[in-house]
Amino acid sequence: MAHQKRIPKVAIPKLDRGPPPPPKKPAQNREDRVTRACKTCRKRKVKCSGDVPRCANCQATGLNCVYEQARRDRLKE
Ligand SMILES: [Zn+2]
Numbered sequence: 001m002a003h004q005k006r007i008p009k010v011a012i013p014k015l016d017r018g019p020p021p022p023p024k025k026p027a028q029n030r031e032d033r034v035t036r037a038c039k040t041c042r043k044r045k046v047k048c049s050g051d052v053p054r055c056a057n058c059q060a061t062g063l064n065c066v067y068e069q070a071r072r073d074r075l076k077e
Pocket residue numbers: 037038039040041042047048049050055056057058065
């Protein structure tokens with residue numbers, strides 16, 4: 001029989017609850033960086049050149065090039 005150390009179970013007062021908060025990751029401005037894609041490109045899921053007033057795609061297709069403004073634009077009232 002092997003000698004196994006038996007560690008008595010001691011009730012440890014739970015002073016700290018839960019694991020420590022994870023370290024903050026360096027903010028990646030992914031969301032912040034607004035992808036400038038016109039509506040047409042978004043709809044067609046193509047890469048928008050982001051040219052104004054018309055992106056390359058819209059120029060080529062002759063479609064209306066509309067860039068959406070900030071989201072809060074719609075929140076009126
Ligand atoms: Zn576009």
